[in-house]
Amino acid sequence: MLTQAQQSLPYVSDDRRAAPHPARAPARRGYWRRLLPLLALLACATRVPSFAQPLWNPDEGYLAVQARMLAHGGTLYESVVDRKPPLVPWLYEAVFAVFGSQSLTPLKWCAVAAQLVTAVLLASTARRRWGDGAGRTAGVLYLLISVGLNPEDAQAATFEVFMLPWTAAAVWCADRRRWGWCGAAVAGAFLVKQTGAAVLVPVAWALWRCGAPRRDVLRCTAGVVLPVLAAACATDPAGFLFWTVTGSGAYASFTGSELHVLVRGLTNAAILAVACAGILPPVVRVLRIARTGRGELWLWLASSAVAVLAGFHFFGHYYLQLTPPLALLGTAALQILPRERLLDALLASACCCALFVGWGLLAPRPDLTHAQRVADAVRARTAPQEPVLVWGMHPETYWLANRPPASRFLTAGLLTNYSGGRDGGQVGERWAVPGTWPTFRTEFTTRPPALVVDDSRGGPYGVERVRGLRRMLAGYERVGEADGAVLYRPREPGS
Known part of the structure; x- marks a missing residue:
């Protein structure tokens, strides 16, 4: 026999021809x-x-x-x-x-x-x-x-x-x-x-x-x-x-x-x-x-x-x-x-x-505080229309600094597969979204960033572990840090 709870359950039969809904009280106005x-x-x-x-x-x-x-x-x-x-x-x-x-x-x-x-x-x-x-x-x-x-x-x-x-x-x-x-x-x-x-x-x-x-x-x-x-x-x-x-x-x-x-x-x-x-x-x-x-x-x-x-x-x-x-x-x-x-x-x-x-x-927001400090440093070292490259996982830095990105790839994750919290073997250039590195190199050459921010802070996608990025930074020199992020500017001619 069915229990009282089972008898009162408002379910619909599995019969495909059954009425779509059980009977219920008339709807109230308002x-x-x-x-x-x-x-x-x-x-x-x-x-x-x-x-x-x-x-x-x-x-x-x-x-x-x-x-x-x-x-x-x-x-x-x-x-x-x-x-x-x-x-x-x-x-x-x-x-x-x-x-x-x-x-x-x-x-x-x-x-x-x-x-x-x-x-x-x-x-x-x-x-x-x-x-x-x-x-x-x-x-x-x-x-x-x-x-x-x-x-x-x-x-x-x-x-x-x-x-x-x-x-x-x-x-x-x-x-x-x-x-x-x-x-x-x-x-x-x-x-x-x-x-x-x-x-x-x-x-x-x-x-x-x-x-x-x-x-x-x-x-x-x-x-x-x-x-x-x-x-x-x-x-x-x-x-x-x-x-x-x-x-x-x-x-x-x-x-x-x-x-x-x-x-x-x-x-x-x-x-x-x-x-x-x-x-x-x-x-x-x-x-x-x-x-x-x-x-x-x-x-x-x-x-x-x-x-x-x-x-x-x-x-x-x-x-x-x-x-x-x-x-x-x-x-x-x-x-x-x-x-x-x-x-x-x-x-x-x-x-x-x-x-x-x-x-x-x-709750405190340490990541937001970090991005704001880096954005302040970017604003202090660049003009409003100068392109900037932030090599990291915080694309909000571009928005907070109000500076245009130098690349369509707004995070290092698209170029290394670090996105998604990966920190194991599948991080690096070979795991990037297919076809991104040739485009990235072309962007870097045709529109060089006025400032490069290495915001990896020891992560597995850091500059020292990404050979392609190291080569691209050969024409840049380190000019400072901002809350752990390293800043690079183009070398002066003849330096």
Whole structure:
């Protein structure tokens, strides 16, 4: 016999012809008028720390420098390169065009809006499935756990934050059988970050499960393919394919620094588990007696977990992709437990959220302090339009110094494969992105930097370990240091 909990579980049968949603109480009027202000206030409160620093991590710095290069006539995937798709660089460029490029504050507000949109879409999905109360729970839970990582990962206005509204929109559209828009949302997630395409797994499951006719499958496929093709044609198709798909084989390898990377992955998983302390116990408890929600929610979580594993780097911001399905699964589990369990879950989540917000407000930022000191030294030794080469992993130095980069390769990682925290055997010129060194040498020759900053500080990609860079610096002399970074200027004629 079924237990009382199993009898009350709001699940959907696996029968593909079953009704898409269980019966629920009629919706109340004014629901969104009351809920939206609450979610907006919570979205702002959880991201207060993001406004406390000029920037939070090198990804923000990289995007800011990219946007400036694009504004000055650069072309994405030709003279402006990165391993990421184009939507976020275009967003930065557009915001800088309106508000100027001296501050990331407008982008931080865009990140707040992205989190709010994600919360609203999750609330709408939960409300459709389990009723008004579940909608409120899902929206609030998502925002509470969305900052549950190292502040450098959770508070930055970078790829994952802007990817999540698209993934939530894809599930929302699939829930309503709007397959063309669903495919477009999947494409949007991919065009923010490649791993956003993982949401295609639950979407495909939803297509199969509802017995969608062929025309709906074609609509969804067109929705996915056409925006990606349009983005490729708007940039450089060959460059788009290379930089976003085929050119990162060494970067995605597990070889090199295995223990270091594994410890990072386990640490970030543990941090996120602390943030989700209010919802993981209900999910585990309900799993023992019944199914929580529809299969695509579990597939969404599983495919997101695979996306976190992809590339074997396990950076904290990768884990943000897990938070929307976790919020919905937690909401589903809480629907069949006593009401006091819901209150306990919300209270625990709120306390954990307060802990992470406090961490963001109080934690020191030694990397930012270092980049600011180096930027001050660069400004003191160069004129505003003189190109500079920063050989390191802090592209934000260019933005803080307000100096143009001498190369399209904004980090030493693209030229040595050090990016991703590699510090083992796969670091060096032979592991660089294919074809980058001939281009780099040409740039160095045709437009020599007025100042070279060796910011490796003993790293495995230091000048003494990279023969090609040592040769290029033969015409330069050491002129000083800045917080451990070594500064080089061209030698005077005859010296």
